[in-house]
Structures are given as structure tokens and as C-alpha cells.
Amino acid sequence: MSLVLGVLPVLLLLLGFPIFLVLLSAVVAALLLFMHIPLPVLHQTLFGAVNAYTLLAIPFFIFTGELMGRGSVAQRLVNFVNAGVGKIPGGLGVTTVCSSALFGAMSGLSAASVATIGRAMLPALTKAGYPMRFSAGLLTAMGAIDVVIPPSIPLLVYGTAAQESVPRLYAAGILPALLLTALLCSYVIWYCWRHGIGAGKAFALGELGRATVRGATALGAPIIIFGGIYGGIFTPTEAAAVACVYAAGVPLLIYRELGWRDVFDCAQSTAIFTGQILVIVACAILFGWILTVNQIPAMLTQWLMGLHLPLWSLLLAINILLLLVGSFMDPISAILLLTPLLVPLVKALGVDPVHFGIIFAVNLGIGLFHPPFGINIFVAQTVLRLPLDMIYRGIVPFVFVYLVGLAIITYVPAVSLAGVHWLIH
Amino acid sequence: MGNLRPQLVLDAVATAFSRLLGAALIVAVLVNVINVISRYGFNHALTGADELQIYLMIGLAFLGGLVAHIRRRHLRMDVLTRHFPPRIVRLLASVEALLGIAVCGLMTWVSWTYTIRIFRLGSHSENAHIPMWMPHSVLAISFTLMTLVGLIRLFVRDEMPIAPPSEEATS
Numbered sequence: 001m002s003l004v005l006g007v008l009p010v011l012l013l014l015l016g017f018p019i020f021l022v023l024l025s026a027v028v029a030a031l032l033l034f035m036h037i038p039l040p041v042l043h044q045t046l047f048g049a050v051n052a053y054t055l056l057a058i059p060f061f062i063f064t065g066e067l068m069g070r071g072s073v074a075q076r077l078v079n080f081v082n083a084g085v086g087k088i089p090g091g092l093g094v095t096t097v098c099s100s101a102l103f104g105a106m107s108g109l110s111a112a113s114v115a116t117i118g119r120a121m122l123p124a125l126t127k128a129g130y131p132m133r134f135s136a137g138l139l140t141a142m143g144a145i146d147v148v149i150p151p152s153i154p155l156l157v158y159g160t161a162a163q164e165s166v167p168r169l170y171a172a173g174i175l176p177a178l179l180l181t182a183l184l185c186s187y188v189i190w191y192c193w194r195h196g197i198g199a200g201k202a203f204a205l206g207e208l209g210r211a212t213v214r215g216a217t218a219l220g221a222p223i224i225i226f227g228g229i230y231g232g233i234f235t236p237t238e239a240a241a242v243a244c245v246y247a248a249g250v251p252l253l254i255y256r257e258l259g260w261r262d263v264f265d266c267a268q269s270t271a272i273f274t275g276q277i278l279v280i281v282a283c284a285i286l287f288g289w290i291l292t293v294n295q296i297p298a299m300l301t302q303w304l305m306g307l308h309l310p311l312w313s314l315l316l317a318i319n320i321l322l323l324l325v326g327s328f329m330d331p332i333s334a335i336l337l338l339t340p341l342l343v344p345l346v347k348a349l350g351v352d353p354v355h356f357g358i359i360f361a362v363n364l365g366i367g368l369f370h371p372p373f374g375i376n377i378f379v380a381q382t383v384l385r386l387p388l389d390m391i392y393r394g395i396v397p398f399v400f401v402y403l404v405g406l407a408i409i410t411y412v413p414a415v416s417l418a419g420v421h422w423l424i425h
Numbered sequence: 426m427g428n429l430r431p432q433l434v435l436d437a438v439a440t441a442f443s444r445l446l447g448a449a450l451i452v453a454v455l456v457n458v459i460n461v462i463s464r465y466g467f468n469h470a471l472t473g474a475d476e477l478q479i480y481l482m483i484g485l486a487f488l489g490g491l492v493a494h495i496r497r498r499h500l501r502m503d504v505l506t507r508h509f510p511p512r513i514v515r516l517l518a519s520v521e522a523l524l525g526i527a528v529c530g531l532m533t534w535v536s537w538t539y540t541i542r543i544f545r546l547g548s549h550s551e552n553a554h555i556p557m558w559m560p561h562s563v564l565a566i567s568f569t570l571m572t573l574v575g576l577i578r579l580f581v582r583d584e585m586p587i588a589p590p591s592e593e594a595t596s
Contacts, residue, residue: 018494
């Protein structure tokens with residue numbers, strides 16, 4: 001059994017087989033060879049896995065992100081943030097980080113943020129004299145915040161896999177996202193102050209007012225999402241649907257920079273992306289069910305508890321495992337594969353699964369830009385046309401900045417859980 | 426030319442399904458928003474709206490998965506295989522097609538059997554009264570076509586490369 005549910009999936013994964021096929025093959029082999037359960041359970045579980053209203057938020061948020069990624073929304077956001085930042089060392093770098101976080105709060109898509117904000121900011125950073133290596137690192141690393149910031153798709157998937165409340169997870173993600181943003185901004189300011197890189201324009205209330213008016217419609221999406229969910233007006237799924245209509249309506253009817261054809265194109269690419277994700281969600285839930293039926297998570301938990309390791313060392317080991325996995329695999333697949341194994345373990349250790357969801361997301365977020373294979377590295381290389389060696393050298397300090405943030409988030413649960421207490425209780 | 430035709434057919438199938446699913450997504454969004462407006466504006470929720478959206482999403486999941494299968498855009502960990510020599514890559518592609526045929530073929534049989542049983546039972550969803558064989562048949566159709574895609578890939582030389590990582594490849 002361990003061969004079929006452990007060795008076979010790992011082998012097929014390493015050989016580059018599609019993840020849905022890897023999971024489905026392991027389940028089919030386990031059912032046919034070792035278990036005497038009628039095969040219709042395969043169909044029932046796959047169907048049941050996707051037969052969930054919460055999961056609808058995934059295509060809706062992706063659609064919002066796709067629509068927001070077109071047109072001038074990103075530039076309006078950048079102008080708004082830039083007007084608010086004012087004259088501080090590394091002002092443009094701070095604008096980049098904050099714009100990326102704000103874009104993530106609209107779309108929940110990390111790679112889209114790297115591509116969209118990166119395209120808007122790279123020429124400005126270069127013109128302002130920022131070293132190319134620093135800019136490459138900054139633009140590649142900044143998108144990792146979006147994995148934690150609501151409406152993060154990986155957090156939504158974690159909520160489904162771990163059977164945790166999505167609004168609680170989103171509330172828990174706010175402070176860690178702000179912490180990571182603050183750490184990145186602090187590093188940018190320190191670096192620019194040390195290297196004498198120029199400050200931006202002095203703060204002017206009039207300019208901020210003008211930028212706010214120009215960007216007000218672009219800023220509506222996060223207000224709808226946060227205000228709707230935590231104001232008790234919408235469920236996350238409804239907030240995502242309303243955000244979709246808003247994200248289509250603003251560039252279509254107000255800015256008049258998108259046509260109906262563009263909206264339909266976005267819907268088509270969202271549909272395929274949804275298929276890529278939800279097929280894995282369905283197969284991973286089936287795989288998780290097989291693991292649970294065979295009591296594998298319980299056995300793993302029992303074995304690890306038997307080692308009598310202190311909590312901090314177990315969390316450290318889990319962080320190292322997740323960092324490694326994250327640099328080879330996309331966050332959604334990693335969450336779906338590892339949640340059935342890790343969540344029972346951390347629950348047994350007394351870690352709040354909502355807090356663990358945030359730890360999970362931050363690790364996988366770092367994996368997104370971590371050498372050698374973080375996917376945002378390839379996005380920056382492809383979309384921003386940055387040389388790979390420059391990106392690799394540029395991201396090293398940012399990895400350390402994020403690791404500091406990860407350590408705080410891991411060992412100070414209040415950073416994650418305070419948001420839950422404030423917004424939910 | 427003989428090798429080109431199946432690929433063209435697959436492309437046409439993928440394009441047709443992606444248009445259909447794009448439209449389904451827009452319908453799901455509109456139904457959701459109309460339901461919200463109806464609930465808050467007129468104190469009346471649309472009966473069966475949630476069921477309709479969920480079944481549209483099941484279509485997005487499995488038929489979207491089929492489009493990803495045809496276009497070779499399924500998420501995979503290709504860190505190692507990117508460095509393999511072309512001969513090994515071709516061999517692995519054949520093994521992948523074989524495994525896909527075996528697993529999806531079994532799922533085709535299981536899903537059709539289940540769908541036909543649901544059809545004979547005549548069960549409907551609780552609120553929207555949608556015949557339940559319809560959403561269940563999505564899995565059957567998807568696995569049937571995935572099996573066919575595998576057979577075509579196995580017997581026809583397929584030149585479509587595996588999609589490289591892109592900005593939409595991950596969130």
C-alpha cells in the first residue's frame with residue numbers, strides 16, 4: 001500500500017506527469033489492488049468534491065484578476081500609491097511593493113501581480129536609477145505577498161482541503177500580509193538610503209486627491225470584497241461575483257478601454273485555468289479520502305508525536321519541507337497534496353489550523369520566487385524580459401526578508417489570529 | 426498531412442469547449458449577482474440559483490480539465506523532465522498517454538455506469554429540478570474524450586509541446 005500511495009505518486013510527479021493523473025492513478029491502483037470498495041465511489045467522490053458552493057469563488061476571483069490585469073487599472077493604482085508615498089528614500093520601490101499588495105487584494109493572483117505591476121513599474125525604476133539587479137529581485141519577489149493577502153486563491157483552496165472557514169482564513173491573512181509589506185518596504189528604504197537612490201516627489205495633498213479621483217473606480221474591487229465579506233453582506237463567493245461584474249464594468253463602461261470581446265476572452269482563459277485547478281482539487285480530495293480511509297495521516301501523526309519533539313522544532317521542520325516543496329511545485333497543488341497529511345498533525349500538536357494555513361501560504365509564497373524553480377522567476381523572465389542570472393542574484397536579499405517575516409508569522413500566532421478575533425468574533 | 430488532421434480536430438474541440446465554458450462562466454457570474462440583487466433588493470432569493478451555478482462550475486472543472494488536457498496545459502512538475510534528452514521525453518509522453526488511457530478509460534466506464542443509473546432513477550436536484558444525470562454526465566463526457574485524446578496521442582505523432590510556465594500557470 002505504501003508503494004502505491006507513497007512511492008508511485010512521488011515517482012510519477014518527478015517524471016513530470018500531470019498532477020491530476022498522478023493522484024488519480026494512485027487512487028485507482030490502491031482501490032483495485034488493496035481495497036474492496038465498489039468503484040462507483042470514484043465517480044461519487046470526484047463529483048462530490050467539486051459540488052461545493054465555496055469553490056465557485058475560485059473561478060470568480062480568477063476572472064476578476066484577469067479583467068483587472070487588462071487596461072489601465074494597474075497604472076491608476078500605481079499613480080494613487082505613488083502620490084501617497086511622497087518623498088522618502090526608495091519612494092518608487094515602496095510604491096512598487098504597495099501597488100503589488102493592493103493589486104493582490106483585487107485579484108488574489110501572485111503571478112498576475114508580478115506581470116502587471118512589473119510591466120508598469122520596471123521602466124520607471126530603471127529611469128529613476130535603481131540598479132537592474134535590485135529591480136529584478138524586487139519585482140520577482142513582491143508577488144509572494146499576494147498568496148496571503150485576501151482574496152488569495154491558495155487560501156481558498158486550503159480552506160476547502162482543510163475544511164476551514166474561508167472568511168476566517170482571509171481575516172487571518174490581513175496582518176501577515178501587512179507585516180510582509182512593511183518588511184519589504186523597510187528593506188527597500190534601507191537599501192535606497194544606503195545607496196543614495198533618489199527619493200520621489202514631495203507629498204502633495206492636491207496630487208493625492210487627483211490620483212484618488214482617477215484611481216477611485218479601480219480601488220472599488222477590494223472595497224467590495226472586504227466590505228462585502230466582513231460587513232456581513234456577501235459570502236466570499238458572492239463578493240467574488242460582484243467583484244467580477246465591477247471589474248468588467250469599470251473598464252468596459254467607464255474607462256471604455258475594453259470591449260465585450262476582451263471580457264469573453266478573459267472568461268475563456270479563466271475557464272481553462274479553472275479546469276486546470278479544479279480537476280486537481282477533485283482528484284486531491286479523492287486522494288485525501290483514500291489516505292484517511294487507510295488511516296495514513298493518523299499513523300503519521302502518531303509516529304511524529306512518539307518522537308516527543310518540541311513544537312518549535314516540528315514547525316521548523318515543516319517550514320523547511322514546505323519551502324522545498326514550494327520551490328518545485330505551484331502552491332495550489334502543494335496545498336492539495338500536503339493538507340491531508342499535515343493538518344491532522346498540527347491539530348494534534350495544538351496549532352490552530354487557520355494559523356497553519358497562513359504559515360502554509362507564506363512558505364509556498366516564498367517558493368514562488370525561490371531559486372531555482374519558483375514560477376514567478378519565469379514569469380519575470382518571460383514577461384519583463386529580465387535575464388535569469390540577474391533575477392537569481394537580485395532575489396537573494398528578498399528571500400531573507402521574507403524568511404524573517406515567516407519566522408515571526410510561525411512563532412507568533414497572534415499575528416495571524418488577531419485578525420480573526422477583530423473581524424470575526 | 427495525415428498527422429495534422431487529428432491535431433486540428435483536437436484544437437477545434439478545445440476551442441469549442443473553451444467558448445462554451447467562457448459563456449458558462451459569464452452565466453454563473455450573472456446568476457449569482459442577480460440572486461444577490463434579488464435577495465437584497467426584493468427580499469426574494471432565486472430558487473435553484475446556487476444549484477445551477479454549482480453544476481456550471483462542475484462543467485468548468487471537468488470540461489476545462491479536458492481543454493487543458495488537449496492543450497497540454499495541465500499543471501505538472503516539469504523541473505526534471507525539462508533537462509531530459511528528447512528520446513526520453515518522447516518515451517515518457519507515450520507512457521503518460523498509456524497511463525492516461527488506462528485510468529481515464531476506467532473512469533469513463535465507471536462514470537457512464539453511474540450516470541446511466543442516475544438517469545434510470547430519474548432523480549432531480551432539490552431546488553432547480555435539474556435532471557441529475559446532466560451534471561453527472563459531464564464527468565463521463567470529459568473522461569471519454571480524455572481517453573480518446575490519449576489514444577490519438579499514442580497512435581498519431583503529436584507535435585504540440587507541453588505548455589511552458591506562464592503568468593497564468595499559478596496563483
